[in-house]
Amino acid sequence: MERKKVIVSERIADEGIELLKTELEVDYRDGISREELLEIIDQYDALIVRSVTQVDEELIRRAKRLKIVGRAGNGIDNIDVDVCTRYGVIVANTPDSNTISAAEQTISLLLSSIRNTAWASEYLKGGTWDRKPFRGVELYGKTVGIVGLGRIGSMVATRLKAFNMRVIAYDPYISDERFTRFGAEKMESLEELVKEADFITVHTPRNEETMHMIDERILGLAKEGVRVVNCARGGIIKEEALLKGLESKKVLSAGLDVFEKEPAIDNPLFQFKSVVVTPHLGADTFEAQKRVGENIAEQVIKALKGEIVPNLVNLPAMLKDELEYLKPYITLAEKLGNIYYQMEKSAVSRVELTYSGPISSNETEILTVAFLKGLLEPVMGDKVSYVNARLMAEDRGIKVFDHKEEQSPKRYKNLITARVFDHERELAIEGTLSRARFPLLVEINGYETESNLEGYLLVVENEDRPRVIGPFATALGDEGINIAGMKVARKTKGEKAIMIINVDNKVEEPVLEKLSQLDGIVGKPILLQL
Numbered sequence: 001m002e003r004k005k006v007i008v009s010e011r012i013a014d015e016g017i018e019l020l021k022t023e024l025e026v027d028y029r030d031g032i033s034r035e036e037l038l039e040i041i042d043q044y045d046a047l048i049v050r051s052v053t054q055v056d057e058e059l060i061r062r063a064k065r066l067k068i069v070g071r072a073g074n075g076i077d078n079i080d081v082d083v084c085t086r087y088g089v090i091v092a093n094t095p096d097s098n099t100i101s102a103a104e105q106t107i108s109l110l111l112s113s114i115r116n117t118a119w120a121s122e123y124l125k126g127g128t129w130d131r132k133p134f135r136g137v138e139l140y141g142k143t144v145g146i147v148g149l150g151r152i153g154s155m156v157a158t159r160l161k162a163f164n165m166r167v168i169a170y171d172p173y174i175s176d177e178r179f180t181r182f183g184a185e186k187m188e189s190l191e192e193l194v195k196e197a198d199f200i201t202v203h204t205p206r207n208e209e210t211m212h213m214i215d216e217r218i219l220g221l222a223k224e225g226v227r228v229v230n231c232a233r234g235g236i237i238k239e240e241a242l243l244k245g246l247e248s249k250k251v252l253s254a255g256l257d258v259f260e261k262e263p264a265i266d267n268p269l270f271q272f273k274s275v276v277v278t279p280h281l282g283a284d285t286f287e288a289q290k291r292v293g294e295n296i297a298e299q300v301i302k303a304l305k306g307e308i309v310p311n312l313v314n315l316p317a318m319l320k321d322e323l324e325y326l327k328p329y330i331t332l333a334e335k336l337g338n339i340y341y342q343m344e345k346s347a348v349s350r351v352e353l354t355y356s357g358p359i360s361s362n363e364t365e366i367l368t369v370a371f372l373k374g375l376l377e378p379v380m381g382d383k384v385s386y387v388n389a390r391l392m393a394e395d396r397g398i399k400v401f402d403h404k405e406e407q408s409p410k411r412y413k414n415l416i417t418a419r420v421f422d423h424e425r426e427l428a429i430e431g432t433l434s435r436a437r438f439p440l441l442v443e444i445n446g447y448e449t450e451s452n453l454e455g456y457l458l459v460v461e462n463e464d465r466p467r468v469i470g471p472f473a474t475a476l477g478d479e480g481i482n483i484a485g486m487k488v489a490r491k492t493k494g495e496k497a498i499m500i501i502n503v504d505n506k507v508e509e510p511v512l513e514k515l516s517q518l519d520g521i522v523g524k525p526i527l528l529q530l
């Protein structure tokens with residue numbers, strides 16, 4: 001079989017490239033121009049980028065085969081995630097792989113800027129031994145204000161506690177417990193934080209809300225001689241405001257790894273000796289890049305095999321353990337979804353999903369999108385993916401409702417119940433996992449069963465009387481079709497009944513037609529492929 005193709009448009013660790021090569025054809029084009037990438041992107045199933053490649057609508061529109069954009073790193077502000085979602089392209093990143101390096105770089109920038117390390121080094125290498133201009137300040141006993149107490153902000157907090165600093169933080173989106181856990185005093189506003197902080201370090205994502213959040217007004221409220229660090233994203237501290245602050249000596253030093261415009265060359269902030277700059281090196285350690293490269297390679301390989309990957313940006317975030325637990329239920333939901341259009345040929349107007357039992361305490365949105373993906377696949381093929389299944393359902397006018405129940409209403413511990421409506425009728429199906437954790441159909445339109453949702457499944461309606469089931473099974477055998485499993489069910493004795501038969505091979509149309517003529521068989525048997 002032809003191998004799937006990935007293009008890597010920026011430098012990632014060799015370990016990542018080697019891992020990719022075990023399963024994929026890899027085109028490693030570090031620094032490829034935008035024009036060339038636009039030209040050839042339609043040949044690839046996956047694209048791996050860092051923070052430079054702009055993944056926008058123009059690129060995605062041309063990327064006809066693209067299934068996944070892998071961000072070898074954390075920030076995704078160079079990727080238009082909404083566009084990717086609309087086109088069904090998965091976006092995955094590696095948010096935990098470079099956080100330690102970014103936190104350490106923050107501390108490094110803080111220390112080197114307040115101790116004039118870079119400036120003194122330059123001076124001494126220039127041939128002058130002089131100690132007077134470089135007197136710095138200590139961290140000990142001072143107050144650091146952390147804006148954004150997420151992954152990196154919290155690591156910075158715990159590390160600075162070891163310097164005997166008072167740590168205060170502003171992050172309106174996290175619980176009080178998180179402040180306590182990381183030994184940070186909670187500030188109710190950014191204004192409150194800057195008034196108290198001797199040093200300010202920012203660790204938020206860059207978005208509309210945070211761009212220029214530290215501007216002239218906020219710096220105006222800060223202590224005289226405040227010192228700042230930005231190892232998150234350029235522009236969170238407005239560069240123009242910082243420039244003015246440095247000129248007026250309101251701000252005494254800055255450590256900057258990121259800039260409003262990158263690559264940053266001739267940035268006016270470079271003129272200040274008290275400003276230490278690095279060219280976006282926060283994630284650039286051997287350890288972080290190895291982790292990032294291997295992690296993104298693993299995710300891309302998985303995604304191209306149709307598996308769910310842990311750090312999907314355009315799906316709800318899940319913990320690794322939660323994802324592992326939910327995986328077989330994701331398969332179950334997808335297979336249940338897959339049944340409708342194989343049985344009915346009329347458009348769906350509404351889907352109602354119920355998750356009961358302990359699964360309901362998890363992030364069940366992934367189960368809903370898996371069901372919708374399975375539902376739409378027979379009609380939309382591989383245009384539908386986990387990331388756009390909800391959008392596609394909406395586009396087709398399907399109303400989706402899902403809800404959770406703590407207790408399963410049946411003897412099965414966990415249950416997924418689906419009701420799919422067209423304008424007149426409904427298909428009701430229910431599934432769970434077998435002991436071996438394989439998908440099991442346990443009810444269909446009120447008929448109870450226990451049938452493996454795997455391979456070929458024949459659904460046959462019949463009259464509930466003797467000499468119907470036996471001849472049907474014999475007829476299947478006469479056609480060379482082996483029965484792997486069979487369940488019969490009825491609601492009321494003597495009325496209509498149902499056979500659900502797992503068969504080892506495909507039953508062709510003429511055979512289905514022939515089977516429908518057998519005595520006691522109602523309508524044409526339906527073959528499901530799952």
Ligand SMILES: NC(=O)c1ccc[n+]([C@@H]2O[C@H](COP(=O)([O-])OP(=O)(O)OC[C@H]3O[C@@H](n4cnc5c(N)ncnc54)[C@H](O)[C@@H]3O)[C@@H](O)[C@H]2O)c1
Binds near residue numbers: 149150171173174
């Ligand atoms: N310099 C580098 O090389 C480098 C490396 C890794 C990450 N980063 C950047 O570091 C930043 C932080 O990354 P992370 O992994 O810690 O992210 P994260 O998502 O774990 O944490 C961000 C925190 O910011 C908070 N936040 C969001 N908006 C806020 C606001 N308006 N005010 C205050 N807090 C707000 C969130 O609640 C969250 O707790 C990101 O911008 C990321 O791109 C840079």
Ligand SMILES: O=C(O)[C@H](O)COP(=O)(O)O
Binds near residue numbers: 050074098282283284
């Ligand atoms: O967001 C990130 O992961 C960092 O900013 C690193 O970006 P990079 O991969 O371009 O070094």
